[in-house]
Amino acid sequence: MRDYSLPSLVEPLRSGGLADSVYELAAREPGLPQLARREGPDGSTGPWREMTAAAFASTVLKLAKGLLTQGIGFGDRVAFMTRTRHEWTLFSFALWSLGAQVVPLYPASSPEQLRWVLGDSGACAIVVEHETDAMTVGSVVDGLPQLRHIWQLDAGCVAWLTEAGRPVEDNEVHRHRWAVVPEMTAAVIYTSGTTGRPRGCVITHRNLASECDTILAGWGRLMGEPGQQPSILAFLPVGHVYGVMVTVMCIRGGYLLGHQPSISAKELMPAIRSFRPTCLYAVPYFFEKFYAGARMMAEKAGRGVMFDRAMAVSRRYAEAAEAQALGAGPGPGAGLRARHAVYDRLVYRQLRDVLGGRTRNVVSAGSTLSRELGLKLAGAGIVVYDCYGLTETTCAITAQPPGRPRFGTVGRPMPGASVHIARDGEVWVRGPMVFPGYTGRSEGTATRHAAYPGDLRAAPAPGQGQGPEVGGAHAQDHYEETLRDGWLGTGDVGYLDDGYLVITGRKKDVIITSSGRSVSPLMLETRLRAHPLISQAFVVGDERPYVAALVTLDPEVLEQWRKGREQWGPSGPGYGNTPAEELEREVGRAVAAANSALSRAESIRSYRILPEEFSMADGLVTPSFKLRRAEITRMYAAEIEELYSE
Template sequence: MVEPLRAGGLADSVYELADREPDRVQFARRDAADRDQWTPVTTAAFRDEVLALAKGLLAEGVQFGDRVALMARTRYEWTLFSYALWSVGAQVVTVYPTSSAEQVGWILAQTRAVAVVVEGEDDAMTVGAVCDALPALRSIWQMDQGCVTELWRRGAGVHDELVTERRWLVEPRCTAVICYTSGTTGRPLGCMITHANLAAECDTVFAGWSGLFAEPGQQPAILAFLPLAHIYGLMVQVLCVRSGILMGHEPELSPSSLLPSFQSFHPTCVFAVPYVFERILGAARTAAQDAGKVSLFGRAMDTAVRYAAAVEQQTQGAGKGPGPGLRAAHAVFDHMVYRRLRAVLGGRVRYAVTGGSPFSRELGLMFAGAGITVYNGYGLTETTAAITAQPPGRPRQGTVGRPMPGTAVRIAPDGEVWVRGGTVFAGYVDDPKATEAALRDGWLRTGDIGVLDDEGYLTITGRKKDIIITSGGKSVSPLLMEERLRAHPLISQCVLVGDNRPFVGALITLDAEMLRRWHQVVGARLPVGREHASANKALHAEIQQAVSTANLSVSRAESIRAFRILPKEFTVEEGLLTPSLKLRRDAVYKLCAAQIEQLYAN
């Protein structure tokens, strides 16, 4: 366990580290003219920029306790503004840049934000469309129009001591961030995360897991690409700044932007969501197919799974580890396949961390067998990111690990996971009823269903609100079946349906690139567009095989009896995915009502 934050706030670490190690490189900023070049920023330089911006905020009338919204992608200026705001005792309100005008208006009104920092002109127009209904909103600052430089200029006449005075007023129990939930089951809720919450989370992660961040003698380097408006991405930022880890920013989650950034930044550890690892594996499989070595790749991945499973059993005292034949095959594939997979992440990553959505055991074993052990964790916005994690050196793939030091997990009689600890939030903004419903005697009711094994490893099996109850009275948790189907290369998303219906059905979307390549291999005569997928008998048979295989793991009452292939993938823009890429089931059900009816028409 780590010592809890006794005094001060998150901004203090910026000034303290700069005083101790002024020449330590804290950030790498991408060169605007050459994306492959990164410019170093020392702790002293970052401190000076934060201080200058904090003075500008004071000059613009930002007061202690004021709330200022940040509405931008993951970029250096987001980090700069957050620490400048914390330096003057203000609170950060996180807003996804993909939010609609209605969502932005509601968040800014609920938090009574006095200012909002946006990235570009489109974001400014979104705020402008609702600002007449926001009497508290005084300022809109735009990053791409040089607002940082302008605020530096306006604060030039403010004394440094005024910032110091505000910073010293901050206490651990003060709210640092109002971070909104993903809104998968309704309107997002604003979680009040304190300075103590974030400090406890990040200090615990660094104390217990820092050995995974880099090889001995290396400075850890982490590329931040998760949305900073999400608690997971925000935790990564605070972890880096608080622990002196070299941090870079990448605003795009798409493989076309992310993979080149790995190559130029060379991270030593990766914090990501399962989607990223799925896409990395998909890119490797595509490269193997282009080289005419897809069969070799398949055998290599099978060997990786068997090798990692044997190693896992050995570490848990349940087996002797890989046999000589398996070791030999693994060594051959390491030279031919695995090293190329590791190179995709820049060549230095041996450990990674994932969370935010289900991460399958098979995918975890594949990466572990290929030389990159992915540590899975579990948490909510309300728990300041992870509250359970795989223990260092003892990951158990398929679970989300054990309670982190200083936290506790219990399973309620109805199977719901309850948690408590120093990272549990202070409550929801202006919603005492929701706060009372979530917190009971210090325990947070997560809404997730799970089980604990004899060694305290937690497995999440579903979400209470997602449980499907068929007309025959069978309760079905869709999470695990959806996870199994998404493991198929062609399937990008899967949503189970069947509430008050005679059987379970599935809505399936296909990965466009993998579909195109499938047509090349199979030589199907029908048009390759996804809009024709449901009529392609060969493709339907391929997906049916995946469904049949997944059905082997459940009872007949829980099995998928019918499915529909949808013409396009679910997107954030259509409101079917959250910005952190979680399914919005209610929105999918509403949009796909006709397809659901067709499932049960015969």
């Protein structure tokens, strides 16, 4: 199978923009809880306090009036270098009320990255969290003449702007809002940049509306129990399209939206337990850490063996249920159901309680979740709906069908979208969520200009310095040369199996050994990470005689693993003379398990355990935890050479 598509579930956005849903919901259900925030200074501590739809709309309107007084209007781009805070949502919808555009950035952006993104996007203002961020922006501002404002959240910029907007009539904002059309740019979101400079993806109001409305129509019933208002805790970085999509989806769907700025396990997990989300949106790394942490806690309590047995039952139960849903089996047998019921009381319920107790379905995107982990979680009552997409597709372009997930795949095309497998195995996609192009100075752009509606030149822009035509200084944005008749070449390699997409790797990452054997590192790396001790894996072997790997270990799991071995002493049964020797043996078993389904020519023949994990601080992983392969290869060149000199 080389092509698969599904008919659309929703009508494309015909008029207006994303901000309309804020005011429409406030008029329709003014008392509906819309946002939940904590009372701490950055929204990360204290009890949760709810804000109604009417209060949220009023707050957005007041901030939009303040932005008007600062000259923000049609086509202006405002950057954000913040964590996932409620102010992000507030500012975004205030800007969309004015026909302005958001440019989300990662909080840890370096001065060089800032200079590039702010210059490439032409942002006229930036919102930062605190003084340190403001100083980072200040260090590059000399080369950015278009940057007019730096607003600091911790210095009270929301209250200041709200006060400044008091004299402005409400109707001035609405006149802007009523002139917004779906083809206008809503956001410029920069790719993670695993190779080369990040590219600015122009995302329209229609792109985001199509993505979110399709999810709400097709998967909305999975977000909560019937009659229950779904509640979503946003903690994904808003510098990533995934985080932006979750925010917009909640507002358009009338869901209760909470924000969690810190993603450290020490702060995130208590926030999840207290907020009690009905559905969870995360990346595979989160679920891998969640599972490893649960197993570690079970081992600490002396229940490690029971946990492993329970998860083995969970896997078999989910596999049987999956086959039944796909029409390929009768479902779990009576004996398996009985054992599953026992372990549900003893193990699975506690696992669900860690996520607040109300979560039954979760969404994973950013990279592929392993089939093994997906089955184990599903059998424990936490069904993972794996998705696939890019910044260029406004997040998901494929997703697991409701009630029919096929673990180890990334699902079928979203309704209204199409997937095509090219002759070389590259995945091509098309649909209403696919972007129109990149910003004008980004790499790989062609020369044909992106289309903007021409009837907005008369749109009002009180207090605004530049002309009100849509696009303004940004009319140089272009369609990207890989858009062929609406088809986007993703750069990923995969295949279709009964309409379900399986991603096998990145086209440019395929390893070709010196013997001519082609190997996809993604599959091997995913299999290695299935072992609780292994946090990350980096497979090498291009133009080398065989495949090898660098692995990093999870510090918390490693500490618990060592404590478990200490009780036996250095000569305990089944263990080596030193912890280091046994650790090498344990990782060796993980490598052997990863190799078990492969030929010898494709197998890992040598590996090295690194002393620390790859991190964003070192520039070795993206904010969605994808490996920056070129940077890792450069930094660990000596270690890679040793893998072959041995």
